[in-house]
Amino acid sequence: MRAAVFREPGVIEIDDIPVPVIGSDEVLVRVRAASICGTDLRIMKHGHFRLPAGQHRVLGHEVAGEIAEAGSEVRGFAVGDRVSVVPNVGCGRCRMCRRGLNNLCPDYEAFGITMDGGFEEYMRVPAAAIARGNLMHVPDVLSFEEAAIxxxxxxxxxxxxxxxLQPDDVVVIVGAGPIGCFHALLAKQQGVQTVIVSNTRQPRLEIARRMGADITINISEQDLHEEVLRITDGEGADVVITCVSKPDVIAGASDLIGRLGRINVFSGLGDQARPAIDVNSLHYLEQTVTGTTGSSVRDYADVLAMAASPNVDLSPVITDRFPLEDIRAAMAQSASGTGMKSVILFD
Ligand SMILES: [Zn+2]
Ligand SMILES: [Zn+2]
Structure with a gap:
C-alpha cells in the first residue's frame, strides 16, 4: 500500500509498504480522509520528543475511514463501518486517565506520533485504542473529510x-485560522451571543463569519483593544481565547477582559519568550487564566454529536484537497496560512 513515511525532519517520502497485519482484537481502517495539523508540520520541522531519531513514522492524527477488517474478538465494530479516531490513547491506569483526561496521560500512545497515523491507505487500530473508546462510529451525515477535522x-x-461559556458572555477569539473558526462555531453552538474574531487576513475573517462569528476585526486596520472596549462599553470582554503562537497576544489578553474575565491559552509558544502576566488584574478583577491541550475521548464524542446536527456546517474550513502523492504540497499549503484545512483524500 502507499504511505507517506516521515524519515527525519524535512524528509517525507511516499513508500510502498506492507498493509498492517492486525491481531484478533484489532481493527484495520481503510483511510478515506486525513487532514494536516500544525502538529504534523512541527514534527516535519523539528521531529518529536516521542519519536527517536531514525524512527520512521506515518504521520497524521486527524483521520476518518471505513473498517476494512475487524479481528474475531472485536465487538461493536464490523467491516464497512464508518469510523474516526481520537488520536491520544491514554494508558488507562494513571490519575489523569482515571479522571477521563487521556489527553494529559504522561504515558500516552498517539496515532501519527508513537503509532502510524492516517497518511497511508490502511491504518491499524490497536486493541487499547478500541478498549478505551478512541475508535468512534461516524454518522452518515458527515463526510469523511468532515469527520477527519x-x-x-x-x-x-x-x-x-x-x-x-455563558450566553451573555462577550467572547474574543484571537486568530481566524481553522482553530479560531472552530472556536467561533462552538461558541455559537453553546449559545454565546457575541463572538468576536480577530485576524490580519480578511479572507480568513470572511470564513470566521461563515462559521458564526458575529463581529470580525481586521487588526491590520483596527486596534483590537480599542474595538473590544468600544463594543463592551468600556467593560472589556468576558472571555479571550488565544489561537496564535505570539507572546504579545498572550501578554495582551488580560487587557481585553474585565471583571471575572477568563483567558484560555489555546496555542503554545514553542521556544519563544514567555510573556509576563498582569497579576494585579488577576487579583483585583478576579480574572482567571487557563490553558488546554488536546482533547479527551468525551470531548471528541460530544463534538461528533454536535457536528452531526443539521445546523452545523464544517465545509467552509476545508479549502484544499490533495491526493497522498502530493503530501508535500499539502503541507506547504497548510503552512502558508493562505487556505484553511488541507485534507489528504483517498479514493
Ligand atoms: Zn491535530
Ligand atoms: Zn494514563
Whole structure:
C-alpha cells in the first residue's frame, strides 16, 4: 500500500509498504480522509520528543475511514463501518486517565506520533485504542473529510470547557485560522451571543463569519483593544481565547477582559519568550487564566454529536484537497496560512 513515511525532519517520502497485519482484537481502517495539523508540520520541522531519531513514522492524527477488517474478538465494530479516531490513547491506569483526561496521560500512545497515523491507505487500530473508546462510529451525515477535522474541533471544545461559556458572555477569539473558526462555531453552538474574531487576513475573517462569528476585526486596520472596549462599553470582554503562537497576544489578553474575565491559552509558544502576566488584574478583577491541550475521548464524542446536527456546517474550513502523492504540497499549503484545512483524500 502507499504511505507517506516521515524519515527525519524535512524528509517525507511516499513508500510502498506492507498493509498492517492486525491481531484478533484489532481493527484495520481503510483511510478515506486525513487532514494536516500544525502538529504534523512541527514534527516535519523539528521531529518529536516521542519519536527517536531514525524512527520512521506515518504521520497524521486527524483521520476518518471505513473498517476494512475487524479481528474475531472485536465487538461493536464490523467491516464497512464508518469510523474516526481520537488520536491520544491514554494508558488507562494513571490519575489523569482515571479522571477521563487521556489527553494529559504522561504515558500516552498517539496515532501519527508513537503509532502510524492516517497518511497511508490502511491504518491499524490497536486493541487499547478500541478498549478505551478512541475508535468512534461516524454518522452518515458527515463526510469523511468532515469527520477527519473533528479532531482539532474537539480540542477547541476541550478549551472552551475550561472557561465555562455563558450566553451573555462577550467572547474574543484571537486568530481566524481553522482553530479560531472552530472556536467561533462552538461558541455559537453553546449559545454565546457575541463572538468576536480577530485576524490580519480578511479572507480568513470572511470564513470566521461563515462559521458564526458575529463581529470580525481586521487588526491590520483596527486596534483590537480599542474595538473590544468600544463594543463592551468600556467593560472589556468576558472571555479571550488565544489561537496564535505570539507572546504579545498572550501578554495582551488580560487587557481585553474585565471583571471575572477568563483567558484560555489555546496555542503554545514553542521556544519563544514567555510573556509576563498582569497579576494585579488577576487579583483585583478576579480574572482567571487557563490553558488546554488536546482533547479527551468525551470531548471528541460530544463534538461528533454536535457536528452531526443539521445546523452545523464544517465545509467552509476545508479549502484544499490533495491526493497522498502530493503530501508535500499539502503541507506547504497548510503552512502558508493562505487556505484553511488541507485534507489528504483517498479514493
Ligand atoms: Zn491535530
Ligand atoms: Zn494514563
Amino acid at each position: 473533528l479532531e482539532p474541533m474537539s480540542c477547541c471544545l476541550h478549551g472552551q470547557r475550561k472557561v465555562d
